[in-house]
Amino acid sequence: MANKSFLVAQREYLENVRTKTFWLGILAFPIILILSLGAGFVLAKLKEVKTYAVLDLTEQKIGEQIERAARTPDTPGMMKLLRGSGLPQKLQEIRDRYRDAIEPGVDGKEPEVPDEMRRELQRVMLEIPASDFAAITEKATETQKSDKFELLTLDELGIAGIPSEEQRKKLREMVESKRLFAYFELAGDPIQSLSDFRYLSNNVTDSGLRDMYDRAATRIVQKLRIGKAGIDPTIARSLQETVRFREQKLGEDGKAEDVKTGDKANKYAPMGFVYLLWIAVFTAAQMLLTNTVEEKSNRIIEVLLSSVSPLELMAGKVWGIAATGLTLVLSWVLCALIGVWVAPKLMPGFDLPLMDVIGDPLYLASFVGYFLAGYLLYAAFLVAIGSVTNSLKEAQNLLQPVFIVLIIPLVSMMFIVEEPNGTVAKILSYIPLFTPFTMMNRAGGPPELYEYVITSVLLLVSVWFAFRAAGKVFRIGVLMTGNPPRLKEILGWLREK
Template structure:
């Protein structure tokens, strides 16, 4: 038993003596903290969504009621809750004056609060017993002040930021309704042009009879993966239409099953997108699959780099410890040896990925013959066969897969060359693992908004460019971004291979004590022969 404890002690101390162990110990909590911080910051974060509403209902009653509902929700953010118990309720007039005293001159909220105070409507609501007991006429007066103010302020980026930084959670923080151009019958055509130019994210068309089962309402957008705007506005429409159904049915004596179904039914917009020529097209399941397909490609690259990390690090260490590396260097130069290792393991990774792809293709082709009835029809709607045969996707995948693989391979082979044992290699692998967590964390937000701010920022971080551009293939990005990102990738490859060659040629022949960071930096500054 004593000898067992001695062996355990030796193993424990051996690990603790290595610098790479302590690097791993420090990087692990820091990396986890950064990843979770990034996830927290990205949760629900999207670019501002500008939208328009073309309301064909009588007197545009649907959008008018929704404007008042949004204003009602925003008032809670501005004044605080108005719907609490009488004992705890603070007069609205006092709340407004307290807010006014804290706001600087020229602040957009001062204009709103001043208008509400000077109109006397807040005092009348307080006199009536609070918001819950206020008449519809009093509330309508408040909405008459808030709705036009919100529409005007939201059109100014500066004022919108000023307001939402004080009254957090207001609708205009994420969604801004833009006025619909009065173009008569050509209004939808104008909105389509705005959508094509990126001036708006989407627009809604509400049918002339929203209470009918076939109300002919639609939601038009070229982003098929971000459904937050549609859900947010659709929830308001559902509530408003249900309430109108209930009001109508209260006047009738008997409820039919159809009436009950109408009350329970959610209001659904027919999804539309614009073709390359600007024409409206119905959104089908295969369109959504094509937009989400890049996720699979990114995940495959992510897995492939993980596999390469293990092979590149351990392979070099084993050859160093067995003195095989010295025999190899008698026949080839260090740079040739490094390149050969990278390309050989890259081909190994491609073989694995190619095998996966082959199995997937065979599965997609055979699946229809193995399925039957409705299941076969549902599978056909996914359009997977078109995704795997799309030259744009396959070309992007091959180009970005190879470039991403080679960038990380160069880094890993350089790290492997300075390690003298598998323990050191495994400890040095941890920083690479945490670097790779970033594209894994952001891949869902990017596919949800492939041309948004986050996607563009990640695109120009060299270590993540291949992941980001592959993830954005469903967008797709404009041509200039393909060219710019290609330049970033080529420059990164050149720097990575040049730096790796400098480290590899010295590190691969070193034994004993691992080099310090200062020594490695000296190697990087040295010229390559």
């Protein structure tokens, strides 16, 4: 008898897996991921270069210094630069001294860089001869803001050597005529007052250029003022130091240890998996519904029922689609493994710190296990819904509550990652409909062993009950034609023995 369920499952599986659309669907996910990464890369390259000019009327003539400071890479840029080769002696020294601090952070996040090092770098950068400077920064600033803006000197604009009133007028005209994106006017004595620093542009929404100059000018003016006040540079530095807490966590042995980048990867990696899990459960359950409705609407169900019992048919369908879903999930896992392995070779500098997470067999196994349990639970609902409806349109109406329930794991995803052992996370873990998603989500916590045990037992018991109920509905519903039954009728079926 179980043999017949196997035949149904086998057919169901082959029908889905054999289609091109199935494999396209499987591949679509990684392909879209790669494309979106690539597109971002290309877009950043393609972005048009905006030109600007600087009218420097300050007494100290600090315009050039500011421009140079603005061109100094920001911290991530510097880190990238330091990881490269062919650096001037001075930068190499800094790198060797702070080697530990320049490891890449999670998801391109800024690494924990000591302020001291930051300042030292900035100072050294400003001292490098102009000819070398451009060559060095070019590497570091490839994808940064600064190369999206290009400075045109007054010479290049053909307005050097004329009275400043004239220059100002011409510059305004150029902004007006879009020859220039913006121009800066620096005037007066910045040591005394900054009220004559102006930025003029027709585009007020793109503040990238202004922000860049704000930061650069601040540094230069601070330096000027410190020098003017005759403050000892060491004192000045200590005054300017920003506070940064050292991030620590309690290790297994109860001692405090520094948070490493891998820990953070563990924290965020689950989100990716929860999302994949969600898509997989959703896709597979949806597939089951579609197939059930199709069999009903093209009446093939009657032939099947003359050969197999309704419960055999239901079991066959559910397992057939489960196998389909597993194929989907395992293909993705395989894609991920290949991706993690291949990507760094294709694109140097593209390294995902997810490697150790994806490579964790226990985590991957739990991913597959939770997929199966989660799918089965939702499958019970969808196969029952499919059995009582005659068309996908009818099914959609009944599906709405299921969709609303399914949205909760998505909405709570970020929240749970931030607080993997918080009250909300714990409560959601014990609701079987959310257990697979929430427990995957909390992996960074991680939850206690007893939580895994209790939630898994609850989940499996719910699956069992859900299928008993689904079986009763399916048995009767699958031969019904006409309007779908009301909820009251369905409850009546459930009470039948």
